[in-house]
Amino acid sequence: MTKVAGVPIGRRNLFSERRRTFLGIAGVGVALLMVLALDGIFAGAMREVSRYIDASEADFFVSQRGVRTMHMSSSSIPLAAVERIRMLPGVRWADPILYDSGAVTTSEGRELTYLIGYAPGGRGGPAPLVAGEEPGPGEIVLDERAADTLGLGVGGRVESLGRSWRVSGLTTGMTNIVNSVSYVPFDDFAAARGLDGVASYVLVGSETPADALAGRIESATGLTAQSRARFSAEERQRVKDMSTELMQIMTFAAFLIGLAVIGLTLYAATLSRLREIG
């Protein structure tokens, strides 16, 4: 049987008028861009929102019972629980942090921030430091982008938690679309907020990062314990759940626009060759 090469009529028709084809392709591309851009914004937000968790040395995060996230969340646990966790088999170390949303302010401006109170030298602090050093009493470490916006460097002063702080160091990669992360000593944070004997979360390092340890921590303390991966996934899920409705609206609008563009392009191409088709 002899194979006859077919004439690519569809392709030829479509490309006979290149400007029109370009407009059609651009139209579909823009309709897709609408969904992709929004998806990209939320994907970026999801990645950024869990950056503190992902960059942590901790294998497990322990929080108030029923609290599974950090962003837009509050958690409060007794410091006594830290000792109980340290005693558990399989636990290498356990360090408490305090956490709250807030702002850092100078005469130049104001930047929203998550404030982390940690024991300098312990876990939960800034990593890596790109300038300066860990915070001593009355000192704060800012993200370099937030510091830049405020026109600050090491040695500058900011207001936060109702008091003044000296900038002792700068970290990087902790600024997102909403805010940044700043670090102060645990005791200063507790004093500024009038907190006594409580932490927000406990970071736990394990000898072997087995999920069973989370169960042991929960049984021993009555708190919620999650592996770093689980905690990070819960955080991302919160952003995802927030974005679902908007994504549905944008996807439907993009579908309509894309449909109209494709319809117009093909209709015009077919119409121009109607005599030949007939």
Added chain:
Amino acid sequence: MGASVPVARRNILADRRRLMTSVLGVGAAVALILLLQGLWSGFRVQISAYEDNVGADLFVGEAGTRNFFGVPSVLPMEVVSTVRDVPGVQRADPVAVRFAVLDLHGRKQSIFLVGSVPQSMGGPWELVAGRAVRWDDEVVMDRSLADQHGIGLGNRVEVMGEPFRVVGLSAGTRSWMAGFAFTTHATIERLLSMPGTTSFVLVRTPEPAAVAEAIRDRTGLTVLTPGELGDNDRALLARIMNGPIYLMLLIAFVAGTLIVALTAYSAVVERIREYGIAKAMGARRGRLLRVVLGQTLIIAALGTSTGYLIFRGAAWLVVSLRPQMWVQPSLMSVGGAIVAAALMAVLAAVVPTRRIARLDPASVYRG
């Protein structure tokens, strides 16, 4: 004087199917622009729902406080009695507020947890079912949030690890970002392990300006009117959301422009011989360009009208299916959409007019 021939209108109306597809496409883009602006306006109204409706004339917060959302204010409870002693203060009540995340049927729902003293200011302003909270294990939830998750009066929900009984449902207390849940002040103090503290003192007074000054002098704290607090929250929100919103508006605008351009260009290509003949007969370039612009303007005008109708339908659908989303169209946003459509028409005319400008009149006689 002879009547001129409406070439643009005739050209564009010659193929009604194509016109309809084009008008629908432009309509979808215009509707999207209106919907995004409407959602954004609605969100800006929702963000200050608490300040606007709770019934306080002044909010007293930690020194330096600017926002009700996002940046917590922490005050010692003693401040409440200090404020009550200020002349002109009719009523002063504490309110403790914090974000929390609920796990509802596998979905994470952010809520704004508000704790007030029973029988005082700070609770829900529109109860649509049940009653206000009296005891520490009770909560009033936003009705749409409760409906969405099949929660009714008497049901139990877990908030920060503790079970609460739903005793009331409120209306107008939800936004896209978070819904409100109201409980007692003591509950928030306990949940946050911050006994003896509050977030704001709500003040009712017939002389807000004088009383605000007096409270500032006596306490050194920040005193804001609901309007100031709402404006600050809107500014905070705008800082976060303006970028993505404007990006979406720009993309919708570009999509609309491309659809108008595509339609006008197809109409021009189809009649390219006629344009050539007109050129050969001495039609000036300006006249031909006006014909193209006329076509794009007709599409844009019809598309805008259609877009408005699509927008009304879409807004109704969005609000019906997702009551947490408010769509607040404004005259300014409609005006903006009309201007955007006119701009689309002008920009869309560029490609077809270039085609006509380059057209050699002799070419149409060659075959």
